[in-house]
Amino acid sequence: MTKTPSRGQGCPFTPSRRGVLLGLGAGGLGAMASVVQAPGAQAKDAPQVNDAPEARAETTARRVPYLGAHQAGITTPRPEAGLVASFDVVAFSPKDVERMLRTLSERIAFLTQGGEVPERDPRLPPADSGLLGPVVQPDNLTITLGLGHSFFAGRDWLKDLAPAKLQQMVEFPNDALEPALCHGDLSLQFCANLPDTNIHALRDIVKNLSDTMVLRWMMEGSVPPVVPDASGETSSARNFLGFRDGSANPDSTDDAAMDRIVWTHGTDEPAWAQGGSYQAVRMIRNFVERWDRSALAEQEAIFGRRKVSGAPLDGGPEASERDVPDYAADPEGTATPLDCHIRMANPRTPGSEKHLILRRPFNYSRGVSPNGQLDQGLLFICYQADLEAGFITVQNRLNGEPLEEYLKPFGGGYFFVLPGVSEAGDYLGSGLITAARRA
Ligand SMILES: C=CC1=C(C)c2cc3[nH]c(cc4nc(cc5[nH]c(cc1n2)c(C)c5CCC(=O)O)C(CCC(=O)O)=C4C)c(C)c3C=C
Numbered sequence: 001m002t003k004t005p006s007r008g009q010g011c012p013f014t015p016s017r018r019g020v021l022l023g024l025g026a027g028g029l030g031a032m033a034s035v036v037q038a039p040g041a042q043a044k045d046a047p048q049v050n051d052a053p054e055a056r057a058e059t060t061a062r063r064v065p066y067l068g069a070h071q072a073g074i075t076t077p078r079p080e081a082g083l084v085a086s087f088d089v090v091a092f093s094p095k096d097v098e099r100m101l102r103t104l105s106e107r108i109a110f111l112t113q114g115g116e117v118p119e120r121d122p123r124l125p126p127a128d129s130g131l132l133g134p135v136v137q138p139d140n141l142t143i144t145l146g147l148g149h150s151f152f153a154g155r156d157w158l159k160d161l162a163p164a165k166l167q168q169m170v171e172f173p174n175d176a177l178e179p180a181l182c183h184g185d186l187s188l189q190f191c192a193n194l195p196d197t198n199i200h201a202l203r204d205i206v207k208n209l210s211d212t213m214v215l216r217w218m219m220e221g222s223v224p225p226v227v228p229d230a231s232g233e234t235s236s237a238r239n240f241l242g243f244r245d246g247s248a249n250p251d252s253t254d255d256a257a258m259d260r261i262v263w264t265h266g267t268d269e270p271a272w273a274q275g276g277s278y279q280a281v282r283m284i285r286n287f288v289e290r291w292d293r294s295a296l297a298e299q300e301a302i303f304g305r306r307k308v309s310g311a312p313l314d315g316g317p318e319a320s321e322r323d324v325p326d327y328a329a330d331p332e333g334t335a336t337p338l339d340c341h342i343r344m345a346n347p348r349t350p351g352s353e354k355h356l357i358l359r360r361p362f363n364y365s366r367g368v369s370p371n372g373q374l375d376q377g378l379l380f381i382c383y384q385a386d387l388e389a390g391f392i393t394v395q396n397r398l399n400g401e402p403l404e405e406y407l408k409p410f411g412g413g414y415f416f417v418l419p420g421v422s423e424a425g426d427y428l429g430s431g432l433i434t435a436a437r438r439a
């Protein structure tokens, strides 16, 4: 007697059962899908629920060079997925710190350039988490390494070599900093096409450096891709307040501008630090429910730009986000309010170019706050040659801006991004370690 499988026992759609249901013999199965379909059944080639979303080989193979005078991930175009992680470092001697930096550099080189995962004796844990399969694709990954004030302060042999402007982040008037989400000895910024590429890289580093680096906090974010317009021009991506973010950012392809604005230079910095950059990270919550209930005119007056086009408020109907506001022609703030975000951040007066910064933010969304509100905002990241002239001055100018009613910064820190690795075999921070050994 043939037993009919009850619900949950056996699979009711194995090929033989399907064939029987459709009244076809075993030989008729090949033609089945294209000829007859059971009600609710799908064509053989139709996408299935468990088909993986399709990746584009050309995109996952994209590689950002690891070697260079500066680390990647600063002037590099932002891909969709970002992650910043901060660590406490438990290596204290020059020898242990050098070992940590060498291992970290090796992992960063491998993860960003890609390659085959080595096979190991199956009695051992695998060499890799396997999240990306047996061949790690670069997927545009960059990993940018920075050191915090506490890293230098916690090691006597490094105290005289600390970058001149590096300091611990202090609370600004509108901040509500959560200690567990602030500061750290070492920061890693991961940026890639896919969030899984960042997670894979973070897991690799956490595993391979578990003896020296302890995770302190992390935050993930994203940038929405933008469809180019008919002429091939792309506009800036929107943040979670619905405004284009990045319109007035300095041109990151202009090397001379980047040398002035982003890369450390000058005699007040130690020689080993030339070519690095100061990184300011801020986790800033947006009160999106309140924002979504505020008038469009108020939103635009708060930022000083049009919501749809991103154009400055003093432009005509055809103005675009690339137009530059003329504050000298509007001294009373009739068109562009004196207290709007862009005018306070950059008053465009003689001398204000000394305070330019390169912004590289990601939107974040991390669920629901304890009082039932959306926990969304900006993982604000910016780079500058001088932390005081850059982020700290701009943030002090922004203190008390009307936008504060919709914002609450709650975490982050300041880090010094090490200069790049120029030749294979060298490692990130080698200049610092050599200088420390010479001193
Ligand atoms: C201290 C630096 C800054 C913080 C923190 C900051 C937070 C923040 N910004 C937006 C949205 C926008 N910012 C825009 C411009 C802009 N912002 C800063 C600095 C900080 N922003 C600068 C220097 C500028 C450029 C000013 C200029 O030169 O004109 C804009 C306008 C478009 C653009 O240029 O990007 C938007 C929109 C949010 C939502 C936010 C915190 C959550």
Ligand SMILES: [Fe+2]
Pocket: 341, 345
């Ligand atoms: Fe801003």
